[in-house]
Amino acid sequence: MSTTPNKPVAGKKSDQGFVYLPLIAGWLVPGAGHFLLGKWVRGTLLAISIVAMFVLGLAMQGKLYASTQGVLDMLGTADNLATGLLYVVSRALGLGAQPIQTTVADYGTKFIVVAGLLNIIAAVDAHNLRTGRKS
């Protein structure tokens, strides 16, 4: 099975416009960075994966971090913010359990945390597509 990493795309330039727009859009709305670049299938799959992970985490009664009292809580809050508007809307609706009471709820918290990390990866990927580092 091939695991060779991507090679930089040589000679591809796309310097027109605000290059960070796909990065910011991808952070705020999962997959939106790819949609802006016309990568509809990739964007859709990314959006489904990240949103589903986040929603399943909430459905498992996972915790949404909001406190900045301790270091771990601060890191959790920063990571939750990586899901962009999903976090803002969920907090506004009062979703997310506190504190965690079951094993499945702990899994749910991890689902939410990883959804944030995956969203950052997806947003950076959109930025790389925009700058021509990836095709």
Place this chain on the structure above:
Amino acid sequence: MFHPSHFAAVLLFALFASTVFGITMRDTPVRMFRYGAYCFLLFVGSAIVLSWVMLLIAR
């Protein structure tokens, strides 16, 4: 509320994480699919192996 089994949770986690890894780490659809499948197998396989290791340690 959603209460999957532990293994179902592993499968869901592996599926979504592998999808994102495949799309973002490779640049052609075939390579994306292969890398996603590779990651999925590693996620699930390592979870199964570690589960057996923990069972043997606990005995």
